Amino acid sequence: MRRSAGWRRWWPEAAAAAGLLIAPFVLPFLGFSPDTVNRIVVWGLFGLGFDLLFGYTGLLSFGQSAFFGTGGFIAAYLLTKNLIASVLLALCIGTIGAAIAGVLVGLIALRRTGIYFAMITVAIAEVFFFVENSPLSDYTGGENGIPGVPAPAFDLGFLKFQVGTGWSMYWFLAACFFVGLVIARRIVASPVGAILVAIRDNPQRVQALGHSTGAYKLVIFVIAAAYAGFAGGLLGVLQGYMPPDAFTFDTSGQLVIQTVIGGTGTLFGPLAGAAVWLYLRDFLQGPMGLGNAWRLGLGLIFVLLVCFLRRGIIGGIRQLFARPPAPAPEETPIALAAPTLVSVGPAARRRVPENGHSGPILQAQGLTKRYGGLLANRDITFSVEEGELRGVIGPNGAGKSTFFKMLTCEVPPTSGTIRFHGHDITGRGVAQVCQLGLTKSYQVNQLFVRLTVRQNVTIAALAERRGMFKPDLLRGLHRVPGLDVQVEQTLALVNLSARADTPVAELAYGEKRRLEIGLALASSPTLLLLDEPLAGMSPRERAETVQLLRNIRRGRTLVIVEHDMDAMFDLAERITVLHEGTLLAEGTPAEIQRNSFVQEAYLGGVAAA
Amino acid sequence: MLSWPNFFSQFFNGLALGALLALISSGLTIIYGTLGVLNLAHGAMFMLGGYAGFVAWQHTGSFALAVLAGSLFMVVVGVLIERVVIRNFYRRPHEDQILVTFGIGIVLVELVRLGFGSDTVSIQPPAWAMGVTPLGFLIYPTYRIVVLGIAAAALLVLYFVLYRTRIGMIVRAGIEDSGMVDILGINVNHVFMLVFGIGAMAAGFAGIVNAPVVALTPDAGDTILVETFVVVVIGGVGSFPGAVLGGLIAGEILSLTSMVDPSYSEVMLFAVMTLVLVLRPQGLLGQQDRA
Numbered sequence: 001m002r003r004s005a006g007w008r009r010w011w012p013e014a015a016a017a018a019g020l021l022i023a024p025f026v027l028p029f030l031g032f033s034p035d036t037v038n039r040i041v042v043w044g045l046f047g048l049g050f051d052l053l054f055g056y057t058g059l060l061s062f063g064q065s066a067f068f069g070t071g072g073f074i075a076a077y078l079l080t081k082n083l084i085a086s087v088l089l090a091l092c093i094g095t096i097g098a099a100i101a102g103v104l105v106g107l108i109a110l111r112r113t114g115i116y117f118a119m120i121t122v123a124i125a126e127v128f129f130f131v132e133n134s135p136l137s138d139y140t141g142g143e144n145g146i147p148g149v150p151a152p153a154f155d156l157g158f159l160k161f162q163v164g165t166g167w168s169m170y171w172f173l174a175a176c177f178f179v180g181l182v183i184a185r186r187i188v189a190s191p192v193g194a195i196l197v198a199i200r201d202n203p204q205r206v207q208a209l210g211h212s213t214g215a216y217k218l219v220i221f222v223i224a225a226a227y228a229g230f231a232g233g234l235l236g237v238l239q240g241y242m243p244p245d246a247f248t249f250d251t252s253g254q255l256v257i258q259t260v261i262g263g264t265g266t267l268f269g270p271l272a273g274a275a276v277w278l279y280l281r282d283f284l285q286g287p288m289g290l291g292n293a294w295r296l297g298l299g300l301i302f303v304l305l306v307c308f309l310r311r312g313i314i315g316g317i318r319q320l321f322a323r324p325p326a327p328a329p330e331e332t333p334i335a336l337a338a339p340t341l342v343s344v345g346p347a348a349r350r351r352v353p354e355n356g357h358s359g360p361i362l363q364a365q366g367l368t369k370r371y372g373g374l375l376a377n378r379d380i381t382f383s384v385e386e387g388e389l390r391g392v393i394g395p396n397g398a399g400k401s402t403f404f405k406m407l408t409c410e411v412p413p414t415s416g417t418i419r420f421h422g423h424d425i426t427g428r429g430v431a432q433v434c435q436l437g438l439t440k441s442y443q444v445n446q447l448f449v450r451l452t453v454r455q456n457v458t459i460a461a462l463a464e465r466r467g468m469f470k471p472d473l474l475r476g477l478h479r480v481p482g483l484d485v486q487v488e489q490t491l492a493l494v495n496l497s498a499r500a501d502t503p504v505a506e507l508a509y510g511e512k513r514r515l516e517i518g519l520a521l522a523s524s525p526t527l528l529l530l531d532e533p534l535a536g537m538s539p540r541e542r543a544e545t546v547q548l549l550r551n552i553r554r555g556r557t558l559v560i561v562e563h564d565m566d567a568m569f570d571l572a573e574r575i576t577v578l579h580e581g582t583l584l585a586e587g588t589p590a591e592i593q594r595n596s597f598v599q600e601a602y603l604g605g606v607a608a609a
Numbered sequence: 610m611l612s613w614p615n616f617f618s619q620f621f622n623g624l625a626l627g628a629l630l631a632l633i634s635s636g637l638t639i640i641y642g643t644l645g646v647l648n649l650a651h652g653a654m655f656m657l658g659g660y661a662g663f664v665a666w667q668h669t670g671s672f673a674l675a676v677l678a679g680s681l682f683m684v685v686v687g688v689l690i691e692r693v694v695i696r697n698f699y700r701r702p703h704e705d706q707i708l709v710t711f712g713i714g715i716v717l718v719e720l721v722r723l724g725f726g727s728d729t730v731s732i733q734p735p736a737w738a739m740g741v742t743p744l745g746f747l748i749y750p751t752y753r754i755v756v757l758g759i760a761a762a763a764l765l766v767l768y769f770v771l772y773r774t775r776i777g778m779i780v781r782a783g784i785e786d787s788g789m790v791d792i793l794g795i796n797v798n799h800v801f802m803l804v805f806g807i808g809a810m811a812a813g814f815a816g817i818v819n820a821p822v823v824a825l826t827p828d829a830g831d832t833i834l835v836e837t838f839v840v841v842v843i844g845g846v847g848s849f850p851g852a853v854l855g856g857l858i859a860g861e862i863l864s865l866t867s868m869v870d871p872s873y874s875e876v877m878l879f880a881v882m883t884l885v886l887v888l889r890p891q892g893l894l895g896q897q898d899r900a
Contacts, residue, residue, distance in 0.1 A: 060703075060704045062711075108886060108887070111886055112890060115641065115846070116842065116846065118647065118707055119647070119838040120838075120842060120882075122834075122835055122838055123835055123838050123839050123882060124879065126835045127875070127876055127879040134873070135872060135876070249831055249835070253711065256708070256711070257712075257715075260708055293719070293723055295719045295722075296716065296719035296720060296722075296723060299715035300716060302708075303709060303716060306712055307694065307697065310705060
């Protein structure tokens with residue numbers, strides 16, 4: 001995500017263009033027929049969308065055949081019935097048709113994640129096959145498909161160009177692939193692309209940071225469907241015939257296999273995988289005379305790659321050339337002595353509409369949470385003044401975490417209301433509440449472990465900069481106004497600037513804890529909840545984090561749940577004590593220390609006696 | 610044709626098909642519930658079981674021996690696959706597990722294709738189960754009644770094993786929380802291996818029993834796999850009762866709608882699945898937090 005010199009950003013496109021240009025002059029010597037190359041290009045284009053969906057976003061669909069077939073049959077129908085003369089226009093209409101199908105399927109399939117998603121996509125793709133085969137067979141030709149799909153012809157006035165077969169067709173397909181590649185790379189480099197990769201890692205945190213995960217998933221699902229639809233149309237044009245097996249499970253399976261063999265998350269993987277698949281098919285079936293055994297060979301290769309080289313061919317090559325990870329630099333301690341020099345980070349931005357409210361920033365009234373027979377919180381009334389640093393303590397099982405989850409709207413209360421800046425936020429989603437400026441850092445780190453520190457913070461800052469959802473698919477990530485500044489300020493505040501380009505997996509525990517707080521900070525909250533920020537830290541890390549908390553509290557309102565009493569009595573102005581799900585006491589640290597109920601709750605009956 | 614005999618005949622077909630689907634789906638669902646792995650090779654295992662039964666039947670001529678030998682063969686295959694491949698995937702993401710079982714499925718299918726070709730093969734039912742049985746107002750193929758009986762019996766055995774034996778209790782505890790079972794000092798590895806073997810056997814057993822009804826091809830598992838997914842989505846992933854209920858529902862939908870128009874029966878099945886997903890996303894008998 002780092003800003004790189006102009007030409008270097010474009011080298012993959014340039015390399016792809018060069019590769020596509022020289023392919024017809026090189027590949028024949030390796031035994032590729034023009035027809036094989038053309039199929040590779042079509043499958044490569046099909047795979048661009050699938051790689052965005054699976055490789056980047058982590059959504060494994062086994063139903064892409066539905067869109068491949070839809071796009072293909074719409075285009076073929078329009079062309080063969082002479083409803084539309086222009087091949088390119090028909091292809092575009094087919095693409096739109098596939099995208100619409102993508103919206104409908106996505107709305108159903110994306111209701112669930114993981115294995116459910118995979119199963120549902122399989123099942124829905126089967127529906128498309130059956131519908132094509134029987135009810136719509138008057139239009140699609142049923143088992144016969146649609147023959148006689150014409151090749152495109154271009155008339156530019158001064159130049160007429162009729163696409164034929166073989167290499168003539170190749171130039172048309174290659175041009176389509178190149179355009180598809182450029183668009184896909186733009187999407188990857190856009191803010192949406194950054195969020196998609198984060199969704200693959202940890203969708204819940206993406207949502208908690210204020211992004212509408214569902215909307216982004218649907219967008220990429222539809223984009224993948226559109227790529228599939230366009231590729232399906234090209235298949236008909238290439239063959240002069242639209243085959244019904246475009247709709248079969250085998251088509252979806254072949255796409256998955258090719259993408260994994262080539263390498264997911266690379267965009268070029270599907271192309272490479274298609275080359276391996278089709279070359280092996282030609283080679284093993286023809287010269288080797290193995291007949292059907294080529295599929296067995298491919299199956300074995302596929303299983304071995306999944307077991308031992310999940311990155312695929314392109315990923316493996318990349319890994320060979322990757323630089324070894326840089327050693328961790330000597331840590332500079334958080335500026336303990338000169339707080340005036342410390343960056344204050346992104347300013348807390350008030351995003352709640354002005355309503356003349358002047359009372360407490362947060363007011364919870366009668367909060368109760370019941371899990372079946374278990375009463376986790378009972379009738380808690382709680383308010384925090386603007387600018388305050390509030391501590392919440394309580395023995396294990398006092399209901400602190402449930403209480404926090406209700407305040408950030410991660411779980412809805414059974415009864416009671418929550419007001420933020422005077423607005424009732426009860427029952428709103430966690431993303432909406434984060435957008436209003438109320439967020440939390442987690443007790444157990446919820447980071448994007450496959451991304452770098454800077455990328456992590458960027459995801460958080462993007463939510464604040466762009467809102468819950470914005471389909472700016474073709475805009476460069478660094479063109480989001482104010483984003484880079486906000487990210488750098490946050491990194492400086494949590495003292496991770498020197499580690500900005502380190503993958504999270506390589507961070508030390510203390511650094512991960514600081515990044516966890518940094519994620520919450522980067523969304524510029526007016527009210528920040530911290531769930532046990534000192535948990536599991538060494539004494540030195542504790543001292544540093546306490547200093548960090550002092551630094552970040554300026555200009556912000558903080559509520560901290562913590563077990564470390566010394567730190568809490570030192571930091572907080574007021575302390576709330578929870579015990580057995582209810583509010584036990586509230587007051588200044590000195591009052592709380594003297595309170596006999598609190599002593600009893602912590603030390604048992606002995607202190608009270 | 611809409612008539613009472615036809616309706617009942619289709620209804621019984623639905624029961625037999627449903628019981629088979631329930632059996633196959635139980636295998637898939639207990640594997641997922643216990644191991645956390647979605648087995649995309651399940652359709653291939655159904656098919657492989659059929660071929661194993663076919664080989665045994667060819668050599669012995671006995672249907673009972675074919676069922677027995679084929680089932681045992683599938684347990685061995687399941688255990689081997691778990692030991693050699695699946696075991697290394699418990700700590701890897703769901704996608705990788707799906708991919709590797711998908712690959713295993715392809716390898717199994719292509720191995721069978723290599724050995725037996727793409728032409729269909731079929732097993733003959735035992736002599737006493739051939740022909741038709743009069744059921745009052747309706748004449749019904751005897752073997753279909755046998756299928757219903759065998760599948761129902763197999764489901765009962767599975768129920769007994771899961772709910773009335775020590776190993777079944779461990780498996781059900783593993784479905785709830787396999788980590789906890791491990792902590793309690795039970796060797797989860799052995800349980801996982803056994804469950805995968807049982808799951809593979811359930812699919813393979815169904816494959817053999819179904820072989821006299823529908824002829825076998827190497828691709829026979831594809832449709833079954835998809836239908837099994839639908840069953841599990843309807844019933845709820847990881848739930849044995851859900852698999853049984855979902856199986857019966859799916860069997861009846863497929864059979865009864867084909868009475869009106871066969872080309873719409875699969876579509877109807879998926880329409881019901883979509884309805885369940887919209888109204889009750891965790892499946893009819895599934896739990897909220899699974900998957």
